[in-house]
Amino acid sequence: MRLSSVNHIETIVGDRRASTGDDRLFVMFHGYGNDEREMIRVIDGVYAGTGRIPSYLSFHGTYDRDYMGGAYWYPDGCGTEERRRECSAVGDAVVALLDSPMFASRRKILVGFSQGGYMSYRIVREHPDMFDAAILMSPSFKGEETTDGSTIAGDTRFLLHYGSEDRTIPLDDQRTAHRVLEATGRLESHEYPGMGHAICQKEIEDIRKFIEL
Template identity: 25%
Template sequence: MAALAVSHALTSWGEGTPGDAPVVVMMHGFGSNEADLAGLAPALPAGWAWASLRAPLPMGGPAFAWFPITTPGRPDPQTVIDATDAVSDWIAASLPATSRVVALGFSQGGLMASQLLRAAPRRVEAAVVLGGFVLDAELPGDAALAAERPPVFSGRGTADTVIAPDAVARTEAWLPGHSTLTERRYPGLGHGINPDELADVVAFLQQLPG
């Protein structure tokens, strides 16, 4: 099987040019596409660049995925690692080596945001995990994360029934020991993002080290 690849041509870009400000790399959820999270871009801090990626696995029509769903909340680790490698390759090819990268993802893309931090803790300086979870596997970058505790925002609706409960519990147990965690829960919110969560995300981004 050919290696997964994230297409530069199928990426939505912000108007900003990667420079001193961080670049927010956005990853959509299962069955969506690069246009989804691009709608969050106007709320980002002024001057920040962004890119919203299309996942590499087609599902028909405008729907794409980062990896197949087998057991909900427990994907095959190798499929997740392959997708993470594809995004890491995209970052290396598309952004200057000096760019500060913040990974932001929703649902399946939220897992990808945590994966990028785990795979490249010195390249990705922070992660925003929205309605997502972490992979049920030990990875080589985990020891560095536990020592360095990079900033992570984790947000979830209290009425979200999409992510498997064991995956939620795993995430809530894992993140505090591997990050400097900002955790928020939103009463009545299902599997989505509301204005309160978006405001909290922006506040988190604005507080990242300059």
């Protein structure tokens, strides 16, 4: 499916509620240089062994990388205002898609890694009443240093993860993410010893507990 209101957003849709009775809908954004299948692998890992099958919308980044493959949501190294504009455009299009009777009764959970984690955070900030939870895995957070977390309205719960050896996201940005999200009073966070800018099995297990599977 394509959403024409931005450059291009492609998504893989897997809706299994009718067969499983699970009302969760995962809205997922991959990291820089990857594609929509990255988050599908993650959510399939979360559901593995439960006997249940997840429902999701897994989106493809708005910009494709030439030659190397994969995609991204905003240009590497761009300024804060450009990042926010890119996130707003995607967020507005996705929320317009979700603002439908088809999804009205669903518990909507954002999931994002790296750039996709920042995207998920920005969508909650601009659309605070749409999502039940946001799972932010190693999110980029540059440019949010002066943001007051208490201004994040709504009741969205946040799960924040970083690896102790993550050098892709500067430590100061990681601290900013903790500070901004902790100020909401709705944050659960974990650090994974020895993990870099990656995803580990313990992280998958903590996501499973967070969503109460």
